[in-house]
Amino acid sequence: MLADGAMLLLGFGLASYVYLGNPFDERLWPAAQLLLPLFWTIALLNRTYSVPALVAGNFGLQRAMAALGLAVLALIVLLFLTRSSLSLSRAGSLLGLGASSLLIVWARVNLQPYVRRLVGPRAENLLLIDDGGPPIDAANALRINAQLAGIVPSVEDPHALDRIAQVIRNMDRVVVSCPPERRQVWALVLKGGQMRGEIVDNEVDTLGIIGTSRADGISSLVVSAGPLGLRARATKRIFDLALTVPALLVLGIPMLVIAALIHFQDGGPALFLQRRVGRNNQFFWIYKFRSMRVAASDSLGKQSTRRDDDRITPLGAFLRKTSIDELPQLLNVLKGEMSLVGPRPHALASQAGNRLFYEIDSRYAHRHALKPGLTGLAQIRGLRGATEQEDDLTQRLQADLEYQAGWSILRDLGIIFKTLRVLVHDRAY
Structure with missing residues (x-):
């Protein structure tokens, strides 16, 4: 200072x-x-x-x-x-x-x-007290074995409390690992100290607990709070509309021309509709320009598109290569089903290797806390195309969760600009 x-x-x-x-x-x-x-x-x-x-x-x-x-x-x-x-x-x-x-x-x-x-690297005095609970460890922390140090938590014994006070004196944070039956007494002891007191509970990791709540007479463990608050969601929606409406006005006629070319090619519909998983794990119908032969269209998405896939029409190959087939999803954004930036929505039967996406990683459903997007962090990192191995899915999932954890409107804008460089991509098939 x-x-x-x-x-x-x-x-x-x-x-x-x-x-x-x-x-x-x-x-x-x-x-x-x-x-x-x-x-x-x-x-x-x-x-x-x-x-x-x-x-x-x-x-x-x-x-x-x-x-x-x-x-x-x-x-x-x-x-x-x-x-x-x-x-x-x-x-x-x-x-x-x-x-x-x-x-x-x-x-x-x-x-x-x-x-x-x-x-030091921690800038706080951290004390770990091992009283027979789950093993704990932390870098640059002091450790004490309660049994060897003669520490016995007891609110009815002033001498025991004095012994503990001597041990935790000058500590900024004290973490106790003990069996469930001793948690209550340790909680009472720690509340009498001038430091932050914590008790280890493995369910924090198992349930993914992010906090506690006491409201309306209900005491609960908070496991989900949503990645974006109301103000952030409103900002993201305004941002989507501010770019989507002008884009549709500019691209409206070219999109109609593309739709006509697709129809005249084989007489089939110009749009391909497929049910996908959106925000809150709810289904919605995604719009795409049809790039496959009508008889070969895969409405469930069981088979990922491969390089030189014989189901794709000549015009469809161009549309997919240039990502033009995704343009109708601007209508999904306009309807509020999608966002310009977010985790890409997957078909229900999508597989990586021989397993369904949601069977590979238990965190898969977490990516649906946000609206799906036309593009996302995974896409600008080149993580697109067929998911031939399970690792193809886990890398994309990690990018999606990273995006959720660090959302900002400037990051959305940056992802959109970076997407322009990967619209034509060697994995866009």
């Missing part, structure tokens, strides 16, 4: 000396004096000085830069509202802000190795 403040003042001092000839010129130095307390206040509020900032240099650096930017905006508003008579140099202020930013980055990069040596 002191280093950040020193670098901010030094940056403005250097700018004032270079631009105005005096490191404490009244046309620039007051801006630094006003900016410093604003910066420190915002930095304290946005966790620039926190445990995560100690162990992750990039985290602290990003928060510091955000705090500096907000402090500048706050200073501008403050000067405007107070109708300040200060005559500040605009060019000098910009130069000082740039110099301060660079110096803060330089100082933090050079301080980080010292900080890591001082606080």
Whole structure:
């Protein structure tokens, strides 16, 4: 914190000396004096000085830069509202802000190795107490065997409580592994300490528990909260419509021409409809331009398309190669059944190797927490085409779950731009 403040003042001092000839010129130095307390206040509020900032240099650096930017905006508003008579140099202020930013980055990069040596990779005191429960381990943690250390949890024995207090003193976090019958007494003991107390329960992993809830008289384990909140879902929907409606207006006539060519080719329907799994594991009908002979169309998706597949028509081969066959799915997006970006929807009978998708990995249904998309993280990584081996499915599943865990509207935009580079793909058949 002191280093950040020193670098901010030094940056403005250097700018004032270079631009105005005096490191404490009244046309620039007051801006630094006003900016410093604003910066420190915002930095304290946005966790620039926190445990995560100690162990992750990039985290602290990003928060510091955000705090500096907000402090500048706050200073501008403050000067405007107070109708300040200060005559500040605009060019000098910009130069000082740039110099301060660079110096803060330089100082933090050079301080980080010292900080890591001082606080360690964890930056907290973690104590693991083994009292006969499931085995536990954690890097850079202290370990105690309760039996060997003579630790007996008992809220009725002041001497036993004192012994435990001596052991957990100065700990930030205490994790106890014990049999189920001793969990309640350990919980009572830990509640009397000034630290975070935890008790190991393997069901946390088995059920995928993400928290607990006490509401409406119901105490429960939270196992699902949905990857996106209401605001995020609304933002994603507005984004989809903002791109889909203009795209349909521009591509409407070309799509009608393609539909006519498909129909005139063999007299069959232009669109191919197939039931697929969408959000919340609900079925929906996906639209595609028909690329196979009518008699060979696979409505259940039992057989993945192969290279040089004899079921595909000559026009269909071109449509699939260029991904044009997917354009009708813009209608699915318009209807709200799909999104522009998300996990690709699979047919019910899709297989990898000789097993159905949902038989391969128990996490498969998790990918349906979001609307399926025209494109996704897996697609821009080249994970498309036939799923000949089970690993083909697990790689795509991992990418889909990664997308869910780190969604942002900017990431959606980036995936769309990257999709343009892989529309024509050697695995698009």
